[in-house]
Ligand SMILES: Nc1ncnc2c1ncn2[C@@H]1O[C@H](COP(=O)(O)OP(=O)(O)O)[C@@H](O)[C@H]1O
């Protein structure tokens with residue numbers, strides 16, 4: 698399809714497939730804001746309804762897998778999709794529905810944020826958003842996507858190792874994940890302590906250099922939904938034709954400003970949301 702090849706001259710149509718956050722800071726609400734903040738047209742297929750706020754996860758309601766399939770089909774039967782961002786997939790039956798749909802539709806850009814838990818919050822089950830018995834299905838999903846964006850705990854689960862304690866160890870795990878799955882890995886350093894918050898693009902090809910994008914750590918509690926927002930931004934920028942490293946550099950600079958300005962929103966008493974539209978307020 699020629700139309701799908703060159704998207705740089707028009708607004709990318711980006712589909713988020715994820716769970717909800719009724720306070721608007723994480724999940725599919727954050728995805729839509731991030732897609733819009735990067736000039737995309739956002740669409741949303743909901744995998745699970747999550748009763749959560751800036752303090753924690755209270756309950757999760759999952760519609761039947763057939764209903765997820767119906768939502769996906771309703772979008773792809775009507776709209777040419779330029780990029781897909783996958784977030785909370787909850788458990789193997791939902792992962793399998795998404796996998797079958799991807800095999801059929803083959804969107805040109807697919808980014809997987811392998812969400813396991815609401816890491817910035819706590820709650821019953823530690824804010825768990827993915828069934829621990831379904832890890833094999835999530836690993837298999839990595840082989841179906843172009844980019845996987847794990848934080849350090851997610852990366853450890855995906856490679857079946859203990860959590861990396863430093864950046865070099867994290868990059869080593871990302872290399873193993875990329876090698877095993879064939880996907881490019883965007884490894885995120887937000888969970889490392891210290892002054893820096895680096896991210897890197899690690900390609901499955903052993904000979905390809907690791908491209909680290911350095912970043913300064915912003916001293917802020919407005920970090921709810923950072924992973925969702927970053928992966929949606931990268932998916933949207935990639936759909937305009939930008940290579941991964943360039944998309945990550947731009948998204949990361951934008952996210953640092955969004956974290957820095959998050960407190961201005963004054964939303965909730967826990968870890969608050971980032972300000973996706975800080976650049977429109979003349980504050981960034
Ligand atoms: N305090 C911070 N200052 C600057 N960037 C941050 C901060 N916390 C997280 N990030 C960035 O936000 C993105 C999400 O990172 P991370 O927290 O590791 O993932 P997740 O939100 O999935 O747990 C990454 O680009 C990371 O570098």
Ligand SMILES: Cc1ncc(COP(=O)(O)O)c(N)n1
Nearest residue numbers: 716723724815816817922923
């Ligand atoms: C539905 C949903 N998906 C993902 C997250 C991760 O958010 P965080 O970046 O705060 O860990 C979340 N809290 N809720």
